[in-house]
Amino acid sequence: MTAAHTRSFTPIVKQVTIRATPEEAFRRFTSELASWWPLRSHSVGQAEAETVVMEGRVGGRIVEYIRGGQEAVWGTITAWDPPRRVAFTWHPGRAPETAQDVELVFTAAGARTSVRLTHRGFERLGALGKKARRGYPIGWSYVLGLYTRRRGPFMLLMGGLTALILAFRRDTRSEATA
Amino acid sequence: MTNVPIAALADPTRRRLFDRLRRRPYAVGELARALGVSQPAVSQHLAVLRRARLVRSRADGARRLYQPDPAGIAALREYVDRMWDDVLTAYAQSFEEPSA
Numbered sequence: 535m536t537a538a539h540t541r542s543f544t545p546i547v548k549q550v551t552i553r554a555t556p557e558e559a560f561r562r563f564t565s566e567l568a569s570w571w572p573l574r575s576h577s578v579g580q581a582e583a584e585t586v587v588m589e590g591r592v593g594g595r596i597v598e599y600i601r602g603g604q605e606a607v608w609g610t611i612t613a614w615d616p617p618r619r620v621a622f623t624w625h626p627g628r629a630p631e632t633a634q635d636v637e638l639v640f641t642a643a644g645a646r647t648s649v650r651l652t653h654r655g656f657e658r659l660g661a662l663g664k665k666a667r668r669g670y671p672i673g674w675s676y677v678l679g680l681y682t683r684r685r686g687p688f689m690l691l692m693g694g695l696t697a698l699i700l701a702f703r704r705d706t707r708s709e710a711t712a
Numbered sequence: 713m714t715n716v717p718i719a720a721l722a723d724p725t726r727r728r729l730f731d732r733l734r735r736r737p738y739a740v741g742e743l744a745r746a747l748g749v750s751q752p753a754v755s756q757h758l759a760v761l762r763r764a765r766l767v768r769s770r771a772d773g774a775r776r777l778y779q780p781d782p783a784g785i786a787a788l789r790e791y792v793d794r795m796w797d798d799v800l801t802a803y804a805q806s807f808e809e810p811s812a
Contacts, residue, residue, distance in 0.1 A: 562803065562807070569806065570803055576799060649803075651800065
């Protein structure tokens with residue numbers, strides 16, 4: 535069980551090689567995000583999602599605009615180094631306190647560009663669970679409450695992921711001390 | 713997308729129930745009292761959570777105790793993994809179309 539948990543908290547790493555220069559690849563992922571991101575399936579508003587904008591600077595947000603004037607912040611830019619690297623916090627449909635980190639690194643590979651994505655910070659959710667148990671106002675209901683207002687599967691999944699990580703983190707700890 | 717484990721937590725009662733289980737193992741009767749829900753309803757919710765591999769049970773003398781199932785989290789991490797596969801596939805494809 536401990537081994538399975540360790541695996542569950544390790545970062546997710548993805549790599550894709552695309553037919554473009556690092557400059558084009560970087561621009562497509564950042565300022566042209568809305569032109570290709572699968573908003574219908576991977577957004578807060580789902581069918582009502584209108585667009586998503588990445589504000590290109592450290593401290594800029596990744597914001598989804600939803601029909602009816604709502605906004606959903608997916609994360610905040612933490613590193614902005616075009617065309618080599620962009621990093622951001624990641625909490626679509628969740629409380630910012632549950633943010634994880636996503637980093638993209640663009641490397642020229644001949645006429646192509648290798649893009650490596652790393653999604654880390656699963657273990658931080660465990661620490662958050664610990665805080666919640668000590669009585670900080672960041673509990674399960676708070677984390678989940680944010681996604682119950684909208685019922686999109688993406689949000690359910692992301693919110694639920696948080697919830698489960700908290701739950702299993704707890705489970706591991708109690709077994710360790712038992 | 714709805715057949716993934718976490719969809720089982722779309723129901724508010726099941727979330728409350730799961731919230732209880734993350735504190736300690738519970739028997740059905742205890743859960744029903746704690747949540748103010750009938751015992752058959754609790755059993756039904758637990759069955760959904762078990763099918764989703766989010767909850768498992770073990771015998772404790774005459775009664776059965778329910779607790780979170782660690783198999784669920786592996787499935788959820790797989791979901792995030794697949795999400796990035798979908799997203800990066802769409803990203804890579806955007807370079808294959810001349811009009812993109």
